[in-house]
Amino acid sequence: SYVLTQPPSVSVAPGKTANIICGGNYIGSKIVHWYQQKPGQAPVLVVYDDTDRPSGIPERFAGSKTGSTATLTISRVEAGDEADYYCQVWDTSSDHWVFGGGTKLTVL
Amino acid sequence: EVQLVQSGAEVKKPGESLKISCKGSGYTFTNHWIGWVRQMPGKGLEWMGVIYPGDSDTRYSPSFQGQVTISAGKSITTAYLQWRSLKASDTAMYYCVRGGIAALTGAFDFWGQGTLVTVSS
Numbered sequence: 168s169y170v171l172t173q174p175p176s177v178s179v180a181p182g183k184t185a186n187i188i189c190g191g192n193y194i195g196s197k198i199v200h201w202y203q204q205k206p207g208q209a210p211v212l213v214v215y216d217d218t219d220r221p222s223g224i225p226e227r228f229a230g231s232k233t234g235s236t237a238t239l240t241i242s243r244v245e246a247g248d249e250a251d252y253y254c255q256v257w258d259t260s261s262d263h264w265v266f267g268g269g270t271k272l273t274v275l
Numbered sequence: 276e277v278q279l280v281q282s283g284a285e286v287k288k289p290g291e292s293l294k295i296s297c298k299g300s301g302y303t304f305t306n307h308w309i310g311w312v313r314q315m316p317g318k319g320l321e322w323m324g325v326i327y328p329g330d331s332d333t334r335y336s337p338s339f340q341g342q343v344t345i346s347a348g349k350s351i352t353t354a355y356l357q358w359r360s361l362k363a364s365d366t367a368m369y370y371c372v373r374g375g376i377a378a379l380t381g382a383f384d385f386w387g388q389g390t391l392v393t394v395s396s
Contacts, residue, residue, distance in 0.1 A: 168337070200382040202320070209370055209389050210312075210320065215382035253320050257380040263336050264310075264322035 169258040171267035178273045179244050187239040187270045189254030195234035197256040204269075205250045213252075214239060241272070249274045277301040279309075279371050279387035286393045287361050294357040295390045297371030304352035305329040308374030310383065311345060311356045315367045325374055326354060334379070361394045368392075 172190040179185040189199065201214040212221050214230035217237070227242045241248055254267040282296045299309065310325035324335040328347040335345070344357040354371055368389045375381015 198380060202383070204320075209386040210383075211386070212382050212384050215384070221384060251319075255320075255382070261337075262334065264325075266320045266322060269319040 168261060169256070169265050171254055171256060171265055173252075173254060173267040173270045175268070176271045176273060178275055179241075180275045181244055181246060183244055185241040185244050185248070185272055187241070187252050187254075187272065189237040189239070189267050190235060191237075191256065191265075191267075193234070194237055194256065195232055197259070199230065199232060199237040200255045201228075201230055201237075201239045202253045202255065203248075203250045204253065210253065244272075244274055246274050248272060277373065277385045279373060279385055281369075281371055281387040281390045284391040284393070286395070288396055289363055289394055290360050291394075292357070292359050293361055293392065294355050295369060295392070297354045297356075297387050299352045299354070299373065302373070304347075305349050307376050308379060308381070309347065309354045310372045310374055311343075311354075312370045312372055312383070312386075313339075313367045314370065314389075323356070323369075325379070327377075327379075328352075328354070361392075363394050363396075365392060366394050 202210040203213045204210040213228045218230045229240045251269045253269045280298045305328045308325045311323040313321045323339045324345045326333045326345045328349045347354045371387040372383035373385040
């Protein structure tokens with residue numbers, strides 16, 4: 168089955184840039200979505216279709232993708248961005264959704 | 276305003292059955308896939324399955340096929356997740372999600388507040 172790999176944790180100082188990576192075979196040919204989950208809350212969609220942001224999501228959140236990795240970049244990181252972040256793709260070979268294991272973003 | 280409102284927390288014993296619900300409002304219920312996501316304590320997100328209320332087309336993750344049943348009542352704009360015989364390992368938070376409009380591959384753009392299911396003897 169298809170696997171998405173994320174680093175368990177990323178740490179960044181306030182005001183700096185955080186890059187959260189999601190790796191998977193041929194991820195460049197798949198559509199990637201990203202979710203933010205703060206402690207005790209339901210996840211929230213922050214990037215969809217690789218690069219688009221839902222209304223209400225700050226421009227500081229940006230998605231990008233190469234052939235083997237997708238990246239969620241958070242610019243000018245704030246304390247309120249501290250959360251778990253999950254990538255997600257639709258695996259066409261098995262016809263089901265796959266989530267990455269999640270990355271815990273810590274703001275130092 | 277789009278809302279997914281889930282039923283309340285449940286405490287059950289192993290072997291008992293359970294059906295939890297998710298009521299959608301603020302959009303055309305039959306036009307979007309609606310799904311379920313499990314989150315075990317301290318763990319990540321796991322996709323369980325989705326249903327298209329317009330025609331009841333249902334897809335399951337292989338991990339959950341045969342373990343749960345997903346259904347929807349389109350006249351009452353409510354989706355359901357059902358177990359026939361719960362196990363302690365079913366203890367988790369369960370989220371309902373709104374998926375794409377007609378397209379199965381659309382992002383989960385709205386999430387319910389979650390239903391905590393605790394299974395313990």
